[in-house]
Amino acid sequence: MKSSIAIAAVFSILVGLPTSSVAGPEDVVVKDAWSRASIGTNRPGAAYLTLHNTGTDPMTLVGLQTPLAMMPEIHETKTDANGVSSMSPAGEITIAPGESISLEQGGLHVMLMNLQTKMVEGETFPLTLTFSDGETLTVDVPILGIAARGPES
Structure with missing residues (x-):
């Protein structure tokens, strides 16, 4: 499985496809992964990205890890009928x-709680x-x- 992932990444580089994303589960x-300083x-x-399932089976995201934050979680912002927004963990x-x-x-977004270092413009961090x-x-x-308002800004 790991060799097929490496081959897919090399193929993406050779044909000019975006490479920010060909890794891990093959499906x-x-x-468009990005975050703000x-x-x-x-x-x-917070971090933002889009996940696309190219396979034939559902994929369930159950957890996150990064050395940048002690508590990375998927959160969801909801706004009620009165216009009051609240945020809570979304779970799987x-x-x-x-x-x-x-x-x-x-x-839905990635919350990076208990940051271990400042998020510096121009740097990257791994999110597993x-x-x-x-x-x-x-x-x-x-x-x-x-x-920033998105990866194109």
Whole structure:
């Protein structure tokens, strides 16, 4: 399995496909991973990305790890009828075959709580996604400017 992942990554480089995402479980593709620089370590950071399941079986994301934060979790922001927003852990996220899940501002996203170092613009950090089948996928997440609104900004 690991050799097929390496071959897929090399193939992507050779044909010019995005390489930020060909790794880990062979049926999951990660696109547009990014985060914002932080002022310090006393407030949580966040990361955003899109997960696409290219396989024929559902994939369930059950955990996250990064040396950047002691408590990385998937959170969801919800806004009630009165316009009041709240955020809470989302738990496991299942991606149906052929479908994508976006972890983005204002919805599902990666919360990086208890930062161990400041998030510095221009750097990257590894984010390891763990799936219910025990497979993992590690993505290098670029840190953009403090006012960034997405990977294109």
